[in-house]
Amino acid sequence: MVVNDLRRAVVGQQQQRRLLLLIVCAGLWSGLLIGRLVHLQVALHDDLVERARDQQEFVAEIPAERGDILDREGRLLASSLDETSIYVHPHLLGERDPADVAELLAPALDMPADEILRILDLDVRFRYLARKAKPEIVTAVRQVVRNNGLRQAVGFHPASKRYYPKRQLAAHIVGYVSDDNAGQAGLEFFYDEQIRGQPGRWMTLRDGGNQPIDPDGLLRVDPTPGNNLVLTLDSVVQATAESALEETILERGAESGSAIVMDPKTGAILAMATYPTFNPNVRDASFANHWHNKVVLHAYEPGSTFKIFTAAAALQEGLVNEEELIDCQGGAMRVASHTYNDWRRGFGIMPFREVLANSSNVGMIKVGLRFTPESFFGWLSAFGFGQLSGIDLPGEAPGILRTMERWSSLSQSSMVIGQEVAVTPLQLATAVSAVANGGRLMEPYVVSSIRDAGGQIVRERRPIARRQVIDPLTARRIVTVLERVVAGKDGSGTRASIPGYRIAGKTGTAQKIGPEGRYSQYVSSFIGMLPAADPELVVLVMIDSPDPSRGYYGSEVAMPAFRQIAEAAIRVLRIPPDAAAPSVLAGAAS
DSSP states (O other): OHHHHHHHHHHHHHHHHHHHHHHHHHHHHHHHHHHHHHIIIIISHHHHHHHHHHHHEEEEEEOOOOOOEEOTTOOEEEEEEEEEEEEEOGGGGTTSOHHHHHHHHHHHHTSOHHHHHHHHTSSOSOEEEEEEEOHHHHHHHHHHHHHTTOTTTEEEEEEEEEEOTTTTTTHHHHOEEOTTSOEEEHHHHHTHHHHSOBOEEEEEEBOTTSOBSOTTOSEEEOOBOOOEEEESOOHHHHHHHHHHHHHHHHHHTOSEEEEEEEOTTTOBEEEEEEESOOOTTOOOTTHHHHOSOHHHHOOBOOGGGGHHHHHHHHHHHTSOOTTOEEEOGGGEEEETTEEEEOSSTTOOEEEHHHHHHTTOHHHHHHHHTTSOHHHHHHHHHHTTTTSOOOOSSTTOOOOBOOOGGGOOTTHHHHHHTTOSOBBOHHHHHHHHHHHHTTTEEEOOBSEEEEEOTTSOEEEEOOOOEEEEOSOHHHHHHHHHHHHHHHSOSSSGGGGTOBTTBOOEEEEEEEEEEOTTSSEEEEEEEEEEEESTTSOOEEEEEEEESOOGGGOOOHHHHTHHHHHHHHHHHHHHHTOOOOTTOOSSOOOOOO
């Protein structure tokens, strides 16, 4: 009996141990299971959801329509056309032989079958067969898809193509876009974030058999169109500037040229032209060579047009006055080891106003050397040279204005007459606009407002005055002196004259090094302000490397184009004539 009791006790203990072991194992298993579930549902939740979506969903982006670009009168310079892109889901072809599908699609897509096959053989879920396809191609592919049961694998979605209705007009300012509608140059690039809009998206779900539940998409979020740009440019003035440039360059056998029309009181750009130009709708061989905007990118030695700033600073500092007699020494002057010559021999003693009117290098150098180097450098910096103007266009060059530490014994005398310094046409026009605007330097700009698709103003540009360079009285004095440049005695200024309007301006004929390594080419220019009594326009024409045998002085090469452009601007902007303007103006060459 005792033995039986012992046996029963031992068995009971074994059963308890087994039960305890079973409970422990069950607890461990439950713990591991719960831990795994927590790991999957918490730690790996986001990753698993993403993998599930990746297996079940396909999301494609719907490009937004870029905003329009319009001139100041609302004329369209850039817009978007509705088009269709054709895509394929190679993995949804199922049992279809890709080679057979490629043969079916080739005639409709007007593509080689082997090129289509390379796309269909890719291990991807989405690929374009044709982006922004022509309407006839879209129609042909739709028919092939319907007739051959390819609706699951081949689809269509809306796209837009950038279109420039006025072709090359203002092409350097407007710019162009890539095949993906991303801005690449000009305003298209500079304001890309504003005008590209917000893309939409559409989603397709697939079942367990990897077949689409709704090939046309279960979810669609429409894109938001981009904002529109309203420019300061006037298309008529712009067209005249481009035409005048082209005509002058071809007539004079020149390499290139630039022109700019600016409102000196606000800094608004009314026209900005570069030739040769390009058509942004056509990507031909000329495209790569001609799309750079030389008005903001091309720095050159300005020559005699730079004398405006030497004269203005000298009058402001009281280093000279208009009637002071300056000995021009017959047209030659030696500084250090170099002899400077006038464009014409025989200039003797004459008032400073005649020194500028006759563009005497010798007379201007004599006045320019009265500045301390620090003062002269300060004046050039104040007019904005060697700096970015702040215009809302990409790639602007600052020009070249070397610091005084890098000056030679000839630097100051050379810079006085526009040598050893390089400016862009935009910098020169902006600085002259300060003289025309009572001495106040304005920041140039091209976009006057940004508007949403409904026409509401998102942002409006206000004129920005950067600084007062010279006082209004000095500015008035220099404009009066510059009138004598146009209204001189030799009669050549009639090329720039406009009946009823007084014009103040300056010619420039700067030498440049030719391909043979010596000074054999020229940059011919003219910059004018009108009406002189209260200038509302500054117009610059610069012609690079005219054929010397066909003329190269600024007065004969650039002045006629200036007149064409200025007349168009006067007419379009309805600028009234001066009250007491001579009917015919004469001028001086340099």
